[in-house]
Amino acid sequence: NAGVTQTPKFQVLKTGQSMTLQCAQDMNHNSMYWYRQDPGMGLRLIYYSASEGTTDKGEVPNGYNVSRLNKREFSLRLESAAPSQTSVYFCASRIGTVQETQYFGPGTRLLVL
Amino acid sequence: GQQLNQSPQSMFIQEGEDVSMNCTSSSIFNTWLWYKQDPGEGPVLLIALYKAGELTSNGRLTAQFGITRKDSFLNISASIPSDVGIYFCAGNTDKLIFGTGTRLQVFP
Numbered sequence: 577n578a579g580v581t582q583t584p585k586f587q588v589l590k591t592g593q594s595m596t597l598q599c600a601q602d603m604n605h606n607s608m609y610w611y612r613q614d615p616g617m618g619l620r621l622i623y624y625s626a627s628e629g630t631t632d633k634g635e636v637p638n639g640y641n642v643s644r645l646n647k648r649e650f651s652l653r654l655e656s657a658a659p660s661q662t663s664v665y666f667c668a669s670r671i672g673t674v675q676e677t678q679y680f681g682p683g684t685r686l687l688v689l
Numbered sequence: 690g691q692q693l694n695q696s697p698q699s700m701f702i703q704e705g706e707d708v709s710m711n712c713t714s715s716s717i718f719n720t721w722l723w724y725k726q727d728p729g730e731g732p733v734l735l736i737a738l739y740k741a742g743e744l745t746s747n748g749r750l751t752a753q754f755g756i757t758r759k760d761s762f763l764n765i766s767a768s769i770p771s772d773v774g775i776y777f778c779a780g781n782t783d784k785l786i787f788g789t790g791t792r793l794q795v796f797p
Contacts, residue, residue, distance in 0.1 A: 680731030
């Protein structure tokens with residue numbers, strides 16, 4: 577099993593450009609999550625999907641959209657990138673929503689100029 | 690939103706020393722988790738705590754779920770250079786809330 581995979585690993589965008597971050601898990605997990613990590617801020621939840629077909633906003637959803645394409649895949653889209661979205665983005669998944677450990681992907685490093 | 694206060698923010702210790710860090714919350718959590726993040730990697734789970742008062746060990750790591758359910762502690766005994774990294778606490782309700790992290794540096 578590959579666990580949680582993310583693409584791309586690195587990306588540089590100009591302000592106003594759009595892009596989609598891809599995430600896939602092969603552990604048959606129901607719940608998937610997108611976080612951003614900024615220095616001194618820990619990990620902040622952007623959006624999550626408790627199960628296939630559902631998505632909900634997290635702590636910092638503005639400027640992002642998500643799609644739970646199927647049980648395996650959960651994508652994060654920036655429609656019009658801004659410098660404030662420069663960050664490291666992590667995808668995670670877990671079996672359920674209560675008392676289940678969460679597994680993280682390796683991250684996508686995004687720089688918006 | 691919910692906030693987790695993690696301290697200390699950073700630690701610089703000598704190899705062989707013991708390390709303690711803690712996490713406090715204004716809210717009650719059902720589960721406390723401790724993660725470690727190596728440079729350029731995603732966080733990896735170290736210890737999961739499911740009951741108030743629970744004390745759990747994983748090798749040289751020991752973590753406790755506070756009896757008030759609003760705090761948790763992580764201790765690392767006899768630190769080694771590969772302990773270097775950022776340690777995050779996380780409290781779980783229907784989603785994880787993360788602390789701001791403790792950056793650990795170990796000098797030989």
